[in-house]
Amino acid sequence: MTPDSMQFKTTEEVDFVIVGSGAAGGVLAKELSTNGFRVVVLEQGPRLSEKDFLHDEISVLQENLLTNHPDLQPTTFRKTTAEQAKVQRAIAYGRLVGGSSVHFTANYWRFHEVDFRERSRCGPVAGTGIADWPISYADLEPYYTKVEWEIGVSGLAGASPFDPPRSKPYPMPMLPVKSSGVLFERAGKKLGWHPFPTPMAILSQPRAGRGACVNCGFCWGYACEVGAKSSTLASVIPMAERTGRCEIRANSYVCRVDVDDSGRATGVIYFDGKKTIQKQRAKAVVVCANGAETPRLLLNSANKLFPNGLANSSGLIGKYLMFNSNARSVAVFEQPLNDYKGYAASRVIHDFYELDPQKVGFYGGGALDARFDVTPYYFALGYLPPDAPRWGTGFKEVLSHNYARTMQVHATGTSLPVETNSFSLDPDLKDAWGLPALRMTYKDHPDDIKLVTWMTERAMELLDTAGAKQKWTLPIAEQQFSVHLLGTCRMGDDPLTSVINPDHRTHDVKNLFLCDGSSVVTSGRGQPTMTIQALAYRAADRIRGLAKRGEIAA
Amino acid sequence: MENTQNRRRFLACGLSGATTAWIAANWPTALGAAQHAHNAMRSAAPARLEFFTSEMAAEIEAAAARIIPTTDTPGAREAGVVYFIDRSLTTFAKKDGELYKKGLQRLQAKTRELYPDVARFSAATPEQQDAVLRALDPGPLTSERPFRHRQGEPDFFERLREHVILGFLIDPDSDRRGNKDGVGWQAIGREREHLFRPPFGYYDGGYAGWNKEQTETEKR
Numbered sequence: 001m002t003p004d005s006m007q008f009k010t011t012e013e014v015d016f017v018i019v020g021s022g023a024a025g026g027v028l029a030k031e032l033s034t035n036g037f038r039v040v041v042l043e044q045g046p047r048l049s050e051k052d053f054l055h056d057e058i059s060v061l062q063e064n065l066l067t068n069h070p071d072l073q074p075t076t077f078r079k080t081t082a083e084q085a086k087v088q089r090a091i092a093y094g095r096l097v098g099g100s101s102v103h104f105t106a107n108y109w110r111f112h113e114v115d116f117r118e119r120s121r122c123g124p125v126a127g128t129g130i131a132d133w134p135i136s137y138a139d140l141e142p143y144y145t146k147v148e149w150e151i152g153v154s155g156l157a158g159a160s161p162f163d164p165p166r167s168k169p170y171p172m173p174m175l176p177v178k179s180s181g182v183l184f185e186r187a188g189k190k191l192g193w194h195p196f197p198t199p200m201a202i203l204s205q206p207r208a209g210r211g212a213c214v215n216c217g218f219c220w221g222y223a224c225e226v227g228a229k230s231s232t233l234a235s236v237i238p239m240a241e242r243t244g245r246c247e248i249r250a251n252s253y254v255c256r257v258d259v260d261d262s263g264r265a266t267g268v269i270y271f272d273g274k275k276t277i278q279k280q281r282a283k284a285v286v287v288c289a290n291g292a293e294t295p296r297l298l299l300n301s302a303n304k305l306f307p308n309g310l311a312n313s314s315g316l317i318g319k320y321l322m323f324n325s326n327a328r329s330v331a332v333f334e335q336p337l338n339d340y341k342g343y344a345a346s347r348v349i350h351d352f353y354e355l356d357p358q359k360v361g362f363y364g365g366g367a368l369d370a371r372f373d374v375t376p377y378y379f380a381l382g383y384l385p386p387d388a389p390r391w392g393t394g395f396k397e398v399l400s401h402n403y404a405r406t407m408q409v410h411a412t413g414t415s416l417p418v419e420t421n422s423f424s425l426d427p428d429l430k431d432a433w434g435l436p437a438l439r440m441t442y443k444d445h446p447d448d449i450k451l452v453t454w455m456t457e458r459a460m461e462l463l464d465t466a467g468a469k470q471k472w473t474l475p476i477a478e479q480q481f482s483v484h485l486l487g488t489c490r491m492g493d494d495p496l497t498s499v500i501n502p503d504h505r506t507h508d509v510k511n512l513f514l515c516d517g518s519s520v521v522t523s524g525r526g527q528p529t530m531t532i533q534a535l536a537y538r539a540a541d542r543i544r545g546l547a548k549r550g551e552i553a554a
Numbered sequence: 555m556e557n558t559q560n561r562r563r564f565l566a567c568g569l570s571g572a573t574t575a576w577i578a579a580n581w582p583t584a585l586g587a588a589q590h591a592h593n594a595m596r597s598a599a600p601a602r603l604e605f606f607t608s609e610m611a612a613e614i615e616a617a618a619a620r621i622i623p624t625t626d627t628p629g630a631r632e633a634g635v636v637y638f639i640d641r642s643l644t645t646f647a648k649k650d651g652e653l654y655k656k657g658l659q660r661l662q663a664k665t666r667e668l669y670p671d672v673a674r675f676s677a678a679t680p681e682q683q684d685a686v687l688r689a690l691d692p693g694p695l696t697s698e699r700p701f702r703h704r705q706g707e708p709d710f711f712e713r714l715r716e717h718v719i720l721g722f723l724i725d726p727d728s729d730r731r732g733n734k735d736g737v738g739w740q741a742i743g744r745e746r747e748h749l750f751r752p753p754f755g756y757y758d759g760g761y762a763g764w765n766k767e768q769t770e771t772e773k774r
Contacts, residue, residue, distance in 0.1 A: 054725070054728060055725045055727075055728070055748060056724065056725050056728040056730065057720070057723075057724060057725070058642075058646050058720070058724065058728075058730060059646075059728075062646055063646050156764065159764070174764070176752035176754075176758075177752075177758050177761055177764075178752075178754055178755070178758055179753075179754060179755035179756060179757035179758045180757075181758070182757045182758045182761050183757050197764060214748070214749040214750070215749070215750040215751065215752070215754070216748040216749060216750070217748075217750070218748075333757070335755070335756035335757065336743065336755050336756050337754070337755040337756065337757060338743075338745075338754045338755035339754065339755065340744055341745075341750040341754040341755075342750065342752070342754055376723035376724075376738075376739065376742065376744060377719060377720050377723045377724065380719045380723060380742075381716070381719065390691070390694060390715065391620070391621040391622070391687070391691075391715055391718075392620065392621065392623065392684065393623050393625060395621075395622070396622050396623060396625060396627075396629070396741070397625075399742055400627065400741055400742050400743060403742040403743055403744060404742075404743040404744070404755070
């Protein structure tokens with residue numbers, strides 16, 4: 001199809017086309033449009049609004065109201081490249097305007113200084129491509145602050161002795177503590193650790209026309225009915241649209257970045273809601289499609305100039321996939337916690353953020369948080385004690401007794417970057433649009449498993465100290481599924497060992513930028529969205545500077 | 555299916571004056587929506603079967619009542635789980651229709667095998683019904699996690715168990731016809747509202763407030 005057959009009003013090229021409207025795409029749309037650029041955002045999912053956001057576990061968790069549907073966009077999985085990949089749901093991400101920021105849990109701590117300097121700190125780690133970031137925490141600090149103030153983050157500055165330096169306090173007070181948080185805080189302090197109020201991208205006070213959290217308890221996997229969760233849909237996308245220079249085009253599934261004979265991107269090809277091919281022309285392309293769909297789009301954009309995938313001279317697109325290792329411990333207490341009320345996690349511990357490999361025998365670090373994030377049905381299926389009856393009077397008794405008395409301690413931590421852990425194109429499977437499907441290859445580095453096992457021992461120690469009547473850990477297994485999709489187009493100074501430069505510009509295509517979970521070099525210790533958004537604010541600053549100096553068009 | 559009765563329904567659940575004032579202060583656009591939700595609330599129409607025959611429904615209801623029995627609190631029967639499953643089989647679980655039809659045959663075959671003089675599952679005693687269901691129960695499978703589809707062929711008992719639990723605990727204000735009058739939530743100790751204010755539970759009730767220094771004090 002030629003641009004002449006397009007059905008848009010604007011056949012002229014816009015300044016930027018952004019692929020994806022999630023945590024990063026929404027921020028870039030707002031930043032670029034408010035700085036005078038004309039922006040089209042193409043979002044593969046629909047545009048939903050608060051009236052569509054229900055507490056119906058079926059539509060959300062079974063019918064994929066908010067997420068990619070495994071029947072329409074199937075994936076395959078294998079542990080190693082020697083295996084034949086099998087069709088299996090390997091990823092979930094928000095597939096609607098606002099992306100995964102709509103359904104996330106909203107834990108919003110910043111990465112620490114060490115996260116940007118892990119290679120220097122620890123030296124090489126066998127079997128990994130661990131590397132320093134080309135930017136430091138100090139480079140990102142102003143943008144972390146911008147995230148907090150612009151999208152709305154509640155928290156208490158200075159509450160954690162492990163927090164990196166910050167230029168401003170949080171814009172809103174911390175959210176109310178939950179019973180799980182009180183038990184966690186008391187026990188943590190008894191053990192000499194330093195629990196602190198979890199920073200959350202949820203409004204504790206009304207702000208910018210949005211309501212404060214009503215503690216309905218449907219955060220994790222759900223969309224906020226009152227706009228208190230600081231998704232890009234609730235926060236920055238309306239700001240972008242108010243400029244009159246930004247169009248959010250829903251139901252627009254991008255299948256290729258188009259490149260001319262000189263190797264410059266000219267726009268993107270996409271399927272509209274009727275599965276008709278369209279082309280949006282643009283002076284520059286910014287891909288924010290997430291750590292799975294961004295590498296897939298680039299690999300699907302291979303052409304004669306870029307036979308191995310667009311901007312893939314390094315061969316690293318899709319590689320060094322990281323998830324964040326994680327494990328859950330569950331405990332039952334004597335009195336009702338009613339932790340189904342309120343947001344997920346009210347207290348967190350960072351005492352184990354930087355563990356000494358010499359002492360513990362593995363590389364990495366992690367966090368523990370006190371939480372209850374499961375809705376009633378999944379609680380009944382997955383959070384009763386391992387020895388509980390599965391049906392009948394005994395099942396009902398345990399379910400009825402435990403529901404209000406249960407909490408979890410969630411351990412999250414490092415995933416080491418392993419080159420063979422990757423997204424690639426499945427050679428056989430296609431999605432409902434006929435595009436090659438994603439194939440995930442993933443096997444946790446042994447240190448990741450050692451880390452979460454060690455973290456779980458701390459979690460159990462804490463729950464014991466807190467006076468739990470019964471406690472257990474959900475089985476720790478090698479991961480085959482994730483919602484944290486990180487590191488697949490890593491940032492770096494050297495075009496041989498990275499895909500994008502510190503300006504988020506691809507080393508190979510001058511007017512092609514990537515910004516999302518794929519940009520990160522290392523995984524942090526969990527909760528990456530805050531950092532993805534700080535990167536997006538910074539990327540917007542860098543891109544704006546390049547554009548103003550004429551260094552994109554040239 | 556008309557969904558408007560779901561929206562904002564947590565505002566429609568008998569708000570006290572204090573809560574209304576709190577909403578007005580914290581949530582400027584909400585009160586109009588609350589009114590909308592009130593207007594949209596429908597009176598419950600009598601339940602009608604959409605997939606099962608009444609004979610099939612009687613068997614499913616009997617089985618559901620053993621999976622979540624009526625005790626001193628309501629069970630699957632009072633929660634209208636059979637109507638939930640009935641609607642599920644014409645909506646999100648449409649592909650399970652055959653599984654249920656074949657499963658009902660297995661249920662009766664197993665009943666006749668174990669109790670030759672019992673005409674059908676629903677006519678058996680609760681103890682006999684439990685024995686039949688135990689014979690059909692494949693036992694624990696891999697741990698259940700959200701977003702994931704179970705691998706392999708579905709099993710009738712396991713799917714029935716899931717659907718009974720889901721029908722007992724689904725948001726009662728959804729149009730899924732489960733958790734009638736919120737009795738499932740009542741049984742597990744979950745309040746029907748969708749809007750809560752702290753203190754939430756026993757342990758945060760007496761929380762003295764954040765005190766960073768406490769750790770250092772306790773260390774000494």
